[in-house]
Amino acid sequence: MNDALPSSDQGAAGPLIPVLAVVGVGLIGGSFAAALRQAGQVGRVLGVGRNAQSLARAVELGLIDEAVAAEDAAARADLVLLATPVGGLKDVLSLMLPRLAEGTVLTDAGSTKAEVVEAARAALGDRIGQFVPGHPIAGAERTGPEAADAGLYRKRAVILTPLPENSAGSLDLVRRAWQACGADVFDMDADAHDRVLASVSHLPHLLSAVYMEQVATAADAHTRLDLAGSGFRDFTRIAAGSPEMWRDIFLSNRDAMLAELAGVRGVLDRAERAIADGDGEALLTLLDTAARARRNWRKE
Protein backbone atom coordinates (compact mmCIF):
# COMPACT_ATOMS: atom_id res chain seq x y z
CA MET A 1 0.00 0.00 0.00
CA ASN A 2 2.98 2.27 0.32
CA ASP A 3 4.28 2.19 -3.26
CA ALA A 4 5.77 5.52 -4.19
CA LEU A 5 3.37 7.74 -6.07
CA PRO A 6 4.57 9.62 -9.14
CA SER A 7 5.77 13.08 -8.27
CA SER A 8 6.30 14.31 -11.81
CA ASP A 9 4.01 17.30 -11.17
CA GLN A 10 6.65 18.86 -8.98
CA GLY A 11 8.57 21.05 -11.37
CA ALA A 12 11.00 23.89 -10.83
CA ALA A 13 8.11 25.91 -9.37
CA GLY A 14 8.14 23.76 -6.21
CA PRO A 15 5.39 21.64 -4.69
CA LEU A 16 1.71 22.00 -5.61
CA ILE A 17 0.90 23.05 -2.05
CA PRO A 18 3.66 25.07 -0.32
CA VAL A 19 1.74 25.07 2.97
CA LEU A 20 -0.91 22.45 3.72
CA ALA A 21 -3.10 22.47 6.80
CA VAL A 22 -5.09 19.52 8.05
CA VAL A 23 -7.83 20.01 10.62
CA GLY A 24 -8.23 16.63 12.33
CA VAL A 25 -5.05 14.61 11.89
CA GLY A 26 -6.59 11.14 12.04
CA LEU A 27 -7.09 8.46 9.43
CA ILE A 28 -8.55 10.78 6.78
CA GLY A 29 -6.52 13.94 7.39
CA GLY A 30 -3.31 12.15 8.28
CA SER A 31 -3.47 9.96 5.18
CA PHE A 32 -4.04 13.03 2.98
CA ALA A 33 -0.94 14.71 4.43
CA ALA A 34 1.11 11.53 4.17
CA ALA A 35 0.10 10.90 0.56
CA LEU A 36 0.88 14.46 -0.52
CA ARG A 37 4.20 14.38 1.24
CA GLN A 38 5.07 11.06 -0.35
CA ALA A 39 4.17 12.55 -3.74
CA GLY A 40 6.47 15.48 -3.06
CA GLN A 41 3.56 17.89 -3.42
CA VAL A 42 3.68 19.66 -0.05
CA GLY A 43 6.18 21.96 1.56
CA ARG A 44 5.16 22.48 5.18
CA VAL A 45 2.26 20.68 6.87
CA LEU A 46 0.29 22.31 9.70
CA GLY A 47 -1.95 20.27 11.95
CA VAL A 48 -5.03 21.50 13.83
CA GLY A 49 -6.91 19.56 16.45
CA ARG A 50 -8.42 19.56 19.91
CA ASN A 51 -6.30 16.71 21.27
CA ALA A 52 -2.76 17.97 22.02
CA GLN A 53 -1.44 14.46 22.62
CA SER A 54 -2.74 13.26 19.30
CA LEU A 55 -1.14 16.25 17.53
CA ALA A 56 2.18 15.58 19.26
CA ARG A 57 1.98 12.00 18.03
CA ALA A 58 1.28 13.27 14.50
CA VAL A 59 4.45 15.36 14.66
CA GLU A 60 6.41 12.32 15.90
CA LEU A 61 5.05 10.24 13.04
CA GLY A 62 6.10 12.93 10.57
CA LEU A 63 2.55 13.52 9.39
CA ILE A 64 2.66 17.23 10.31
CA ASP A 65 5.51 19.66 10.87
CA GLU A 66 3.79 21.70 13.60
CA ALA A 67 0.54 21.99 15.50
CA VAL A 68 -1.20 25.35 15.09
CA ALA A 69 -4.52 27.02 15.95
CA ALA A 70 -7.30 26.96 13.35
CA GLU A 71 -6.96 30.74 12.82
CA ASP A 72 -3.27 30.40 12.04
CA ALA A 73 -3.95 27.62 9.57
CA ALA A 74 -6.47 29.89 7.81
CA ALA A 75 -3.90 32.68 7.58
CA ARG A 76 -0.91 30.60 6.51
CA ALA A 77 -2.05 27.63 4.44
CA ASP A 78 -2.52 27.41 0.68
CA LEU A 79 -4.90 24.49 1.15
CA VAL A 80 -6.83 23.43 4.26
CA LEU A 81 -8.45 20.01 4.50
CA LEU A 82 -11.20 19.95 7.11
CA ALA A 83 -11.29 16.35 8.26
CA THR A 84 -13.64 16.92 11.18
CA PRO A 85 -17.11 15.54 11.94
CA VAL A 86 -19.76 17.24 9.79
CA GLY A 87 -21.41 18.62 12.93
CA GLY A 88 -18.32 20.60 13.94
CA LEU A 89 -17.58 22.18 10.56
CA LYS A 90 -19.52 25.40 11.00
CA ASP A 91 -17.72 26.30 14.24
CA VAL A 92 -14.26 25.67 12.79
CA LEU A 93 -15.01 27.76 9.71
CA SER A 94 -16.40 30.61 11.83
CA LEU A 95 -13.21 30.53 13.85
CA MET A 96 -11.12 30.71 10.70
CA LEU A 97 -13.03 33.41 8.83
CA PRO A 98 -11.54 36.55 10.47
CA ARG A 99 -8.00 35.53 9.49
CA LEU A 100 -8.75 33.59 6.31
CA ALA A 101 -6.21 34.65 3.66
CA GLU A 102 -7.58 35.49 0.24
CA GLY A 103 -5.48 32.84 -1.42
CA THR A 104 -6.36 30.02 0.97
CA VAL A 105 -8.51 27.23 -0.47
CA LEU A 106 -10.65 25.22 1.94
CA THR A 107 -12.00 21.76 1.31
CA ASP A 108 -13.57 19.04 3.45
CA ALA A 109 -13.97 15.29 3.64
CA GLY A 110 -17.51 15.04 4.99
CA SER A 111 -19.69 12.05 4.12
CA THR A 112 -22.70 14.19 3.24
CA LYS A 113 -22.64 17.33 1.17
CA ALA A 114 -25.94 19.27 1.20
CA GLU A 115 -25.72 19.95 4.94
CA VAL A 116 -21.99 20.72 4.71
CA VAL A 117 -22.61 23.29 1.98
CA GLU A 118 -25.36 24.90 4.05
CA ALA A 119 -23.10 25.09 7.11
CA ALA A 120 -20.19 26.46 5.09
CA ARG A 121 -22.39 29.16 3.52
CA ALA A 122 -23.66 30.16 6.94
CA ALA A 123 -20.13 30.40 8.34
CA LEU A 124 -18.26 31.91 5.41
CA GLY A 125 -20.84 34.25 3.83
CA ASP A 126 -19.39 35.95 0.75
CA ARG A 127 -16.11 34.04 1.17
CA ILE A 128 -17.93 30.78 0.30
CA GLY A 129 -16.12 30.66 -3.05
CA GLN A 130 -12.98 29.62 -1.17
CA PHE A 131 -14.66 26.41 0.03
CA VAL A 132 -14.68 23.43 -2.36
CA PRO A 133 -16.86 20.61 -0.91
CA GLY A 134 -15.35 17.16 -1.26
CA HIS A 135 -15.73 13.56 -0.11
CA PRO A 136 -13.04 10.90 -0.36
CA ILE A 137 -14.76 7.50 -0.40
CA ALA A 138 -12.23 5.66 1.66
CA GLY A 139 -12.07 4.64 5.24
CA ALA A 140 -11.21 1.88 7.59
CA GLU A 141 -12.04 0.69 11.08
CA ARG A 142 -8.82 2.26 12.38
CA THR A 143 -8.73 5.80 13.73
CA GLY A 144 -6.15 8.30 14.99
CA PRO A 145 -2.82 9.45 13.55
CA GLU A 146 -1.37 5.92 13.78
CA ALA A 147 -3.96 4.82 11.22
CA ALA A 148 -2.71 7.32 8.60
CA ASP A 149 -1.62 5.58 5.41
CA ALA A 150 -0.08 7.29 2.38
CA GLY A 151 -1.74 4.65 0.18
CA LEU A 152 -5.29 5.01 1.57
CA TYR A 153 -6.61 6.98 -1.41
CA ARG A 154 -4.90 5.11 -4.22
CA LYS A 155 -7.49 4.17 -6.85
CA ARG A 156 -10.29 5.29 -4.52
CA ALA A 157 -12.99 7.70 -5.62
CA VAL A 158 -13.09 11.29 -4.39
CA ILE A 159 -16.25 13.23 -5.19
CA LEU A 160 -16.20 17.01 -5.43
CA THR A 161 -19.49 18.92 -5.41
CA PRO A 162 -18.33 22.31 -6.72
CA LEU A 163 -20.24 25.49 -5.90
CA PRO A 164 -21.07 28.15 -8.51
CA GLU A 165 -18.89 30.52 -6.48
CA ASN A 166 -15.75 28.35 -6.69
CA SER A 167 -13.04 29.74 -8.96
CA ALA A 168 -11.56 27.46 -11.59
CA GLY A 169 -8.23 27.78 -9.78
CA SER A 170 -9.57 26.69 -6.38
CA LEU A 171 -11.35 23.72 -7.88
CA ASP A 172 -8.25 22.77 -9.83
CA LEU A 173 -6.04 22.88 -6.74
CA VAL A 174 -8.31 20.54 -4.80
CA ARG A 175 -8.67 18.20 -7.76
CA ARG A 176 -4.91 18.03 -8.32
CA ALA A 177 -4.23 17.48 -4.63
CA TRP A 178 -6.49 14.41 -4.56
CA GLN A 179 -5.08 13.15 -7.83
CA ALA A 180 -1.60 13.45 -6.32
CA CYS A 181 -2.86 11.11 -3.57
CA GLY A 182 -3.65 8.57 -6.29
CA ALA A 183 -7.43 9.09 -6.22
CA ASP A 184 -9.93 9.23 -9.09
CA VAL A 185 -11.81 12.52 -8.80
CA PHE A 186 -15.44 12.90 -9.88
CA ASP A 187 -17.66 15.98 -9.92
CA MET A 188 -21.29 15.67 -8.87
CA ASP A 189 -24.22 17.73 -7.74
CA ALA A 190 -24.45 17.77 -3.92
CA ASP A 191 -27.98 16.30 -3.85
CA ALA A 192 -27.03 13.51 -6.25
CA HIS A 193 -24.00 12.80 -4.08
CA ASP A 194 -26.11 12.53 -0.96
CA ARG A 195 -28.66 10.26 -2.63
CA VAL A 196 -26.01 7.94 -4.07
CA LEU A 197 -24.08 7.79 -0.79
CA ALA A 198 -27.28 7.15 1.16
CA SER A 199 -27.79 4.21 -1.14
CA VAL A 200 -24.37 2.60 -1.37
CA SER A 201 -22.85 3.56 1.95
CA HIS A 202 -25.24 4.81 4.61
CA LEU A 203 -28.11 2.37 4.09
CA PRO A 204 -25.91 -0.75 4.21
CA HIS A 205 -24.59 0.52 7.54
CA LEU A 206 -28.08 1.10 8.87
CA LEU A 207 -29.38 -2.30 7.73
CA SER A 208 -26.33 -4.12 9.05
CA ALA A 209 -26.64 -2.39 12.44
CA VAL A 210 -30.41 -2.92 12.65
CA TYR A 211 -29.98 -6.59 11.88
CA MET A 212 -27.11 -6.93 14.37
CA GLU A 213 -29.14 -5.26 17.11
CA GLN A 214 -31.98 -7.72 16.58
CA VAL A 215 -29.65 -10.73 16.79
CA ALA A 216 -27.79 -9.39 19.82
CA THR A 217 -30.94 -8.72 21.83
CA ALA A 218 -32.66 -12.06 21.09
CA ALA A 219 -33.21 -14.34 24.08
CA ASP A 220 -30.99 -16.99 22.47
CA ALA A 221 -28.40 -14.48 21.22
CA HIS A 222 -25.56 -16.60 22.56
CA THR A 223 -26.52 -19.66 20.48
CA ARG A 224 -27.11 -17.50 17.43
CA LEU A 225 -23.73 -15.83 17.64
CA ASP A 226 -22.04 -19.18 18.25
CA LEU A 227 -23.46 -20.64 15.07
CA ALA A 228 -23.01 -17.61 12.83
CA GLY A 229 -20.63 -18.19 9.95
CA SER A 230 -18.82 -16.39 7.17
CA GLY A 231 -21.95 -14.89 5.54
CA PHE A 232 -22.90 -13.30 8.85
CA ARG A 233 -19.32 -12.13 9.36
CA ASP A 234 -19.22 -10.17 6.11
CA PHE A 235 -22.79 -8.90 6.32
CA THR A 236 -22.26 -7.44 9.79
CA ARG A 237 -18.68 -6.20 9.50
CA ILE A 238 -19.78 -2.60 9.00
CA ALA A 239 -22.09 -2.72 12.04
CA ALA A 240 -18.93 -2.45 14.17
CA GLY A 241 -18.30 1.09 12.88
CA SER A 242 -18.29 4.15 15.15
CA PRO A 243 -21.84 4.68 16.53
CA GLU A 244 -21.23 8.42 16.95
CA MET A 245 -19.97 8.89 13.41
CA TRP A 246 -22.81 6.95 11.84
CA ARG A 247 -25.46 8.65 13.97
CA ASP A 248 -24.15 11.99 12.67
CA ILE A 249 -24.12 10.76 9.08
CA PHE A 250 -27.66 9.35 9.25
CA LEU A 251 -29.05 12.54 10.75
CA SER A 252 -27.04 14.76 8.40
CA ASN A 253 -28.38 12.85 5.39
CA ARG A 254 -31.89 12.32 6.72
CA ASP A 255 -34.00 13.04 3.64
CA ALA A 256 -31.95 10.91 1.28
CA MET A 257 -31.79 8.11 3.88
CA LEU A 258 -35.55 8.04 4.32
CA ALA A 259 -36.14 8.06 0.56
CA GLU A 260 -33.71 5.17 -0.06
CA LEU A 261 -35.04 3.24 2.92
CA ALA A 262 -38.55 3.51 1.48
CA GLY A 263 -37.21 2.03 -1.75
CA VAL A 264 -35.61 -0.91 0.02
CA ARG A 265 -38.75 -1.48 2.09
CA GLY A 266 -40.72 -1.79 -1.15
CA VAL A 267 -38.50 -4.65 -2.31
CA LEU A 268 -38.56 -6.21 1.17
CA ASP A 269 -42.36 -6.17 1.11
CA ARG A 270 -42.35 -8.01 -2.23
CA ALA A 271 -39.87 -10.60 -0.94
CA GLU A 272 -41.80 -11.17 2.26
CA ARG A 273 -45.05 -11.61 0.34
CA ALA A 274 -43.39 -14.11 -1.99
CA ILE A 275 -42.10 -16.15 0.97
CA ALA A 276 -45.48 -16.02 2.75
CA ASP A 277 -47.32 -17.06 -0.44
CA GLY A 278 -44.78 -19.74 -1.36
CA ASP A 279 -44.30 -17.87 -4.65
CA GLY A 280 -41.01 -19.42 -5.78
CA GLU A 281 -41.09 -17.71 -9.15
CA ALA A 282 -41.30 -14.17 -7.76
CA LEU A 283 -38.61 -15.00 -5.22
CA LEU A 284 -36.32 -16.46 -7.87
CA THR A 285 -36.71 -13.40 -10.12
CA LEU A 286 -35.76 -11.09 -7.27
CA LEU A 287 -32.81 -13.21 -6.12
CA ASP A 288 -31.62 -13.63 -9.68
CA THR A 289 -31.59 -9.88 -10.35
CA ALA A 290 -29.58 -9.36 -7.18
CA ALA A 291 -27.12 -12.19 -7.86
CA ARG A 292 -26.46 -11.10 -11.44
CA ALA A 293 -25.91 -7.48 -10.41
CA ARG A 294 -23.51 -8.50 -7.65
CA ARG A 295 -21.60 -10.94 -9.83
CA ASN A 296 -21.23 -8.29 -12.54
CA TRP A 297 -20.11 -5.62 -10.12
CA ARG A 298 -16.56 -4.40 -10.55
CA LYS A 299 -14.09 -7.18 -10.21
CA GLU A 300 -12.56 -6.99 -6.75
Place this chain on the structure above:
Amino acid sequence: MNDALPSSDQGAAGPLIPVLAVVGVGLIGGSFAAALRQAGQVGRVLGVGRNAQSLARAVELGLIDEAVAAEDAAARADLVLLATPVGGLKDVLSLMLPRLAEGTVLTDAGSTKAEVVEAARAALGDRIGQFVPGHPIAGAERTGPEAADAGLYRKRAVILTPLPENSAGSLDLVRRAWQACGADVFDMDADAHDRVLASVSHLPHLLSAVYMEQVATAADAHTRLDLAGSGFRDFTRIAAGSPEMWRDIFLSNRDAMLAELAGVRGVLDRAERAIADGDGEALLTLLDTAARARRNWRKE
Protein backbone atom coordinates in the same frame (compact mmCIF):
# COMPACT_ATOMS: atom_id res chain seq x y z
CA MET B 1 -6.38 -26.00 4.48
CA ASN B 2 -5.12 -29.47 3.62
CA ASP B 3 -3.22 -30.27 6.79
CA ALA B 4 -3.46 -33.93 7.60
CA LEU B 5 -6.14 -34.70 10.16
CA PRO B 6 -5.38 -37.11 12.96
CA SER B 7 -6.39 -40.63 12.08
CA SER B 8 -5.77 -42.18 15.46
CA ASP B 9 -9.32 -43.54 15.55
CA GLN B 10 -8.43 -46.09 12.94
CA GLY B 11 -7.36 -49.06 14.97
CA ALA B 12 -6.95 -52.69 14.13
CA ALA B 13 -10.69 -52.84 13.45
CA GLY B 14 -10.27 -50.82 10.25
CA PRO B 15 -11.83 -47.52 9.26
CA LEU B 16 -14.89 -46.03 10.98
CA ILE B 17 -16.88 -46.35 7.75
CA PRO B 18 -15.97 -49.36 5.61
CA VAL B 19 -18.30 -48.24 2.83
CA LEU B 20 -19.37 -44.60 2.51
CA ALA B 21 -21.89 -43.34 -0.03
CA VAL B 22 -22.34 -39.72 -0.99
CA VAL B 23 -25.44 -38.59 -2.86
CA GLY B 24 -24.46 -35.41 -4.69
CA VAL B 25 -20.69 -35.28 -5.06
CA GLY B 26 -20.25 -31.49 -5.11
CA LEU B 27 -18.74 -29.08 -2.61
CA ILE B 28 -20.55 -30.50 0.44
CA GLY B 29 -20.59 -34.21 -0.40
CA GLY B 30 -17.19 -34.23 -2.08
CA SER B 31 -15.55 -32.43 0.83
CA PHE B 32 -17.09 -34.92 3.30
CA ALA B 33 -15.67 -37.85 1.31
CA ALA B 34 -12.27 -36.16 0.92
CA ALA B 35 -12.01 -35.30 4.62
CA LEU B 36 -12.92 -38.83 5.73
CA ARG B 37 -10.49 -40.34 3.27
CA GLN B 38 -7.73 -38.01 4.44
CA ALA B 39 -8.49 -39.01 8.03
CA GLY B 40 -8.20 -42.67 7.04
CA GLN B 41 -11.77 -43.30 8.18
CA VAL B 42 -13.31 -44.68 5.00
CA GLY B 43 -12.73 -47.86 3.03
CA ARG B 44 -14.64 -47.60 -0.24
CA VAL B 45 -16.52 -44.48 -1.36
CA LEU B 46 -19.60 -44.73 -3.58
CA GLY B 47 -20.97 -41.73 -5.42
CA VAL B 48 -24.57 -41.14 -6.50
CA GLY B 49 -25.74 -38.35 -8.78
CA ARG B 50 -27.76 -37.42 -11.83
CA ASN B 51 -24.85 -35.97 -13.79
CA ALA B 52 -22.71 -38.81 -15.22
CA GLN B 53 -19.97 -36.41 -16.32
CA SER B 54 -19.71 -34.89 -12.88
CA LEU B 55 -19.49 -38.37 -11.30
CA ALA B 56 -16.76 -39.37 -13.76
CA ARG B 57 -14.86 -36.25 -12.75
CA ALA B 58 -15.31 -37.17 -9.07
CA VAL B 59 -13.73 -40.58 -9.78
CA GLU B 60 -10.84 -38.87 -11.63
CA LEU B 61 -10.30 -36.56 -8.68
CA GLY B 62 -10.22 -39.54 -6.31
CA LEU B 63 -13.24 -38.31 -4.35
CA ILE B 64 -15.21 -41.51 -5.01
CA ASP B 65 -14.19 -45.00 -6.05
CA GLU B 66 -17.24 -45.75 -8.17
CA ALA B 67 -20.52 -44.28 -9.31
CA VAL B 68 -23.58 -46.31 -8.33
CA ALA B 69 -27.38 -46.00 -8.33
CA ALA B 70 -29.10 -44.71 -5.18
CA GLU B 71 -30.60 -48.14 -4.52
CA ASP B 72 -27.16 -49.78 -4.59
CA ALA B 73 -25.79 -47.19 -2.20
CA ALA B 74 -28.67 -47.97 0.20
CA ALA B 75 -27.87 -51.67 0.04
CA ARG B 76 -24.08 -51.46 0.28
CA ALA B 77 -23.08 -48.45 2.37
CA ASP B 78 -22.54 -48.22 6.13
CA LEU B 79 -23.17 -44.47 6.00
CA VAL B 80 -24.92 -42.43 3.32
CA LEU B 81 -24.62 -38.64 3.23
CA LEU B 82 -27.47 -37.06 1.30
CA ALA B 83 -25.97 -33.83 -0.03
CA THR B 84 -28.85 -32.99 -2.34
CA PRO B 85 -31.23 -30.01 -2.43
CA VAL B 86 -33.83 -30.24 0.34
CA GLY B 87 -36.59 -30.43 -2.27
CA GLY B 88 -35.21 -33.65 -3.79
CA LEU B 89 -34.66 -35.56 -0.57
CA LYS B 90 -38.00 -37.34 -0.38
CA ASP B 91 -37.66 -38.82 -3.85
CA VAL B 92 -34.14 -40.12 -3.22
CA LEU B 93 -35.15 -41.71 0.08
CA SER B 94 -38.22 -43.34 -1.52
CA LEU B 95 -35.95 -44.78 -4.19
CA MET B 96 -33.59 -46.15 -1.55
CA LEU B 97 -36.14 -47.61 0.85
CA PRO B 98 -36.83 -50.96 -0.89
CA ARG B 99 -33.15 -51.94 -0.76
CA LEU B 100 -32.09 -50.08 2.38
CA ALA B 101 -29.92 -52.43 4.47
CA GLU B 102 -30.74 -52.65 8.16
CA GLY B 103 -27.28 -51.50 9.17
CA THR B 104 -27.13 -48.51 6.86
CA VAL B 105 -27.21 -45.11 8.53
CA LEU B 106 -28.51 -42.16 6.52
CA THR B 107 -27.77 -38.53 7.21
CA ASP B 108 -28.18 -35.28 5.31
CA ALA B 109 -26.66 -31.83 4.96
CA GLY B 110 -29.80 -29.76 4.39
CA SER B 111 -29.91 -26.11 5.54
CA THR B 112 -33.31 -26.50 7.19
CA LYS B 113 -34.39 -29.38 9.37
CA ALA B 114 -38.13 -29.37 10.19
CA GLU B 115 -39.10 -29.85 6.55
CA VAL B 116 -36.34 -32.40 6.01
CA VAL B 117 -37.55 -34.46 8.96
CA GLU B 118 -41.10 -34.35 7.65
CA ALA B 119 -39.98 -35.46 4.18
CA ALA B 120 -37.79 -38.23 5.61
CA ARG B 121 -40.64 -39.54 7.79
CA ALA B 122 -42.97 -39.57 4.80
CA ALA B 123 -40.44 -41.46 2.67
CA LEU B 124 -39.02 -43.89 5.21
CA GLY B 125 -42.00 -44.68 7.45
CA ASP B 126 -40.97 -47.05 10.24
CA ARG B 127 -37.37 -47.05 9.02
CA ILE B 128 -37.04 -43.37 10.07
CA GLY B 129 -34.72 -44.37 12.93
CA GLN B 130 -31.98 -44.95 10.34
CA PHE B 131 -32.04 -41.27 9.35
CA VAL B 132 -30.03 -38.83 11.48
CA PRO B 133 -30.75 -35.22 10.36
CA GLY B 134 -27.67 -33.02 10.15
CA HIS B 135 -26.43 -29.67 8.90
CA PRO B 136 -22.79 -28.73 8.38
CA ILE B 137 -22.51 -24.95 8.57
CA ALA B 138 -19.94 -24.52 5.89
CA GLY B 139 -20.08 -23.52 2.30
CA ALA B 140 -18.49 -21.45 -0.35
CA GLU B 141 -19.33 -19.80 -3.63
CA ARG B 142 -17.76 -22.70 -5.52
CA THR B 143 -19.75 -25.71 -6.65
CA GLY B 144 -19.11 -29.10 -8.25
CA PRO B 145 -16.61 -31.86 -7.49
CA GLU B 146 -13.66 -29.55 -8.28
CA ALA B 147 -14.70 -27.42 -5.28
CA ALA B 148 -14.34 -30.35 -2.85
CA ASP B 149 -11.84 -29.60 -0.10
CA ALA B 150 -10.76 -32.02 2.63
CA GLY B 151 -10.34 -29.03 4.97
CA LEU B 152 -13.79 -27.46 4.43
CA TYR B 153 -15.24 -28.66 7.74
CA ARG B 154 -12.23 -28.07 9.99
CA LYS B 155 -13.35 -26.10 13.03
CA ARG B 156 -16.76 -25.52 11.46
CA ALA B 157 -19.99 -26.30 13.30
CA VAL B 158 -22.15 -29.26 12.34
CA ILE B 159 -25.59 -29.41 13.93
CA LEU B 160 -27.40 -32.70 14.39
CA THR B 161 -31.12 -32.67 15.22
CA PRO B 162 -31.56 -36.26 16.46
CA LEU B 163 -34.95 -38.00 16.26
CA PRO B 164 -36.41 -40.02 19.15
CA GLU B 165 -36.22 -43.05 16.85
CA ASN B 166 -32.45 -42.75 16.24
CA SER B 167 -30.40 -45.45 17.95
CA ALA B 168 -27.43 -44.38 20.03
CA GLY B 169 -25.20 -46.25 17.56
CA SER B 170 -26.52 -44.44 14.50
CA LEU B 171 -26.18 -41.06 16.15
CA ASP B 172 -22.70 -41.91 17.31
CA LEU B 173 -21.57 -42.97 13.84
CA VAL B 174 -22.72 -39.68 12.28
CA ARG B 175 -21.18 -37.65 15.08
CA ARG B 176 -17.84 -39.43 14.82
CA ALA B 177 -17.80 -39.09 11.04
CA TRP B 178 -18.16 -35.29 11.27
CA GLN B 179 -15.63 -35.11 14.07
CA ALA B 180 -13.19 -37.03 11.87
CA CYS B 181 -13.70 -34.23 9.30
CA GLY B 182 -12.48 -31.80 11.97
CA ALA B 183 -15.92 -30.33 12.76
CA ASP B 184 -17.44 -29.35 16.10
CA VAL B 185 -20.71 -31.24 16.46
CA PHE B 186 -23.72 -29.79 18.31
CA ASP B 187 -27.13 -31.33 19.01
CA MET B 188 -30.23 -29.17 18.75
CA ASP B 189 -33.96 -29.43 18.43
CA ALA B 190 -35.01 -29.12 14.76
CA ASP B 191 -37.22 -26.08 15.37
CA ALA B 192 -34.51 -24.28 17.33
CA HIS B 193 -32.09 -25.06 14.53
CA ASP B 194 -34.42 -23.60 11.93
CA ARG B 195 -35.03 -20.45 13.97
CA VAL B 196 -31.33 -19.85 14.64
CA LEU B 197 -30.36 -20.51 11.03
CA ALA B 198 -33.15 -18.24 9.79
CA SER B 199 -31.60 -15.57 11.97
CA VAL B 200 -27.87 -15.90 11.35
CA SER B 201 -27.80 -17.30 7.84
CA HIS B 202 -31.02 -17.02 5.86
CA LEU B 203 -32.09 -13.52 6.85
CA PRO B 204 -28.72 -11.89 6.05
CA HIS B 205 -28.98 -13.46 2.60
CA LEU B 206 -32.48 -12.14 2.12
CA LEU B 207 -31.63 -8.62 3.31
CA SER B 208 -28.47 -8.50 1.23
CA ALA B 209 -30.33 -9.63 -1.90
CA VAL B 210 -33.28 -7.29 -1.31
CA TYR B 211 -30.90 -4.37 -0.88
CA MET B 212 -28.89 -5.34 -3.95
CA GLU B 213 -32.02 -5.62 -6.08
CA GLN B 214 -33.05 -2.11 -5.07
CA VAL B 215 -29.64 -0.66 -5.97
CA ALA B 216 -29.41 -2.57 -9.25
CA THR B 217 -32.83 -1.46 -10.48
CA ALA B 218 -32.45 2.24 -9.60
CA ALA B 219 -32.42 4.68 -12.52
CA ASP B 220 -28.87 5.75 -11.60
CA ALA B 221 -27.69 2.21 -10.78
CA HIS B 222 -24.55 2.70 -12.85
CA THR B 223 -23.37 5.70 -10.80
CA ARG B 224 -24.27 3.96 -7.55
CA LEU B 225 -22.32 0.83 -8.41
CA ASP B 226 -19.37 2.93 -9.59
CA LEU B 227 -19.13 4.70 -6.25
CA ALA B 228 -19.78 1.72 -3.99
CA GLY B 229 -16.86 0.86 -1.75
CA SER B 230 -15.64 -1.77 0.67
CA GLY B 231 -18.64 -1.60 3.04
CA PHE B 232 -20.95 -2.29 0.12
CA ARG B 233 -18.66 -5.06 -1.10
CA ASP B 234 -18.84 -7.00 2.17
CA PHE B 235 -22.51 -6.30 2.83
CA THR B 236 -23.56 -7.62 -0.59
CA ARG B 237 -21.11 -10.49 -1.03
CA ILE B 238 -23.71 -13.09 -0.06
CA ALA B 239 -26.26 -11.65 -2.53
CA ALA B 240 -24.22 -13.33 -5.29
CA GLY B 241 -25.16 -16.78 -3.97
CA SER B 242 -27.19 -19.29 -5.98
CA PRO B 243 -30.73 -17.90 -6.49
CA GLU B 244 -32.20 -21.40 -6.83
CA MET B 245 -30.59 -22.66 -3.64
CA TRP B 246 -31.66 -19.66 -1.59
CA ARG B 247 -35.21 -19.68 -2.97
CA ASP B 248 -35.48 -23.30 -1.81
CA ILE B 249 -34.05 -22.48 1.62
CA PHE B 250 -36.35 -19.47 2.14
CA LEU B 251 -39.44 -21.46 1.17
CA SER B 252 -38.36 -24.50 3.15
CA ASN B 253 -37.86 -22.38 6.26
CA ARG B 254 -40.83 -20.09 5.70
CA ASP B 255 -42.28 -19.82 9.20
CA ALA B 256 -38.97 -19.13 10.92
CA MET B 257 -38.01 -16.65 8.18
CA LEU B 258 -41.22 -14.68 8.58
CA ALA B 259 -40.89 -14.63 12.37
CA GLU B 260 -37.28 -13.39 12.28
CA LEU B 261 -38.08 -10.88 9.56
CA ALA B 262 -40.84 -9.44 11.74
CA GLY B 263 -38.28 -9.02 14.51
CA VAL B 264 -35.84 -7.17 12.26
CA ARG B 265 -38.65 -4.99 10.89
CA GLY B 266 -39.43 -3.95 14.44
CA VAL B 267 -35.89 -2.64 14.93
CA LEU B 268 -35.92 -1.05 11.47
CA ASP B 269 -39.11 0.81 12.36
CA ARG B 270 -37.45 2.19 15.48
CA ALA B 271 -34.35 3.26 13.54
CA GLU B 272 -36.39 4.92 10.83
CA ARG B 273 -38.47 6.80 13.36
CA ALA B 274 -35.33 8.01 15.12
CA ILE B 275 -33.88 9.30 11.84
CA ALA B 276 -37.15 10.98 10.85
CA ASP B 277 -37.48 12.61 14.29
CA GLY B 278 -33.80 13.59 14.48
CA ASP B 279 -33.61 11.55 17.69
CA GLY B 280 -29.85 11.16 17.98
CA GLU B 281 -30.03 9.53 21.39
CA ALA B 282 -32.28 6.65 20.28
CA LEU B 283 -30.16 6.19 17.19
CA LEU B 284 -26.94 6.13 19.18
CA THR B 285 -28.31 3.55 21.63
CA LEU B 286 -29.28 1.26 18.77
CA LEU B 287 -26.00 1.69 16.89
CA ASP B 288 -24.02 1.24 20.06
CA THR B 289 -25.72 -2.07 20.94
CA ALA B 290 -24.98 -3.32 17.43
CA ALA B 291 -21.37 -2.14 17.38
CA ARG B 292 -20.58 -3.63 20.80
CA ALA B 293 -22.13 -6.97 19.88
CA ARG B 294 -20.22 -7.13 16.59
CA ARG B 295 -16.91 -6.11 18.16
CA ASN B 296 -17.33 -8.73 20.88
CA TRP B 297 -18.25 -11.46 18.43
CA ARG B 298 -15.82 -14.31 18.14
CA LYS B 299 -12.41 -13.14 17.11
CA GLU B 300 -12.04 -13.83 13.41
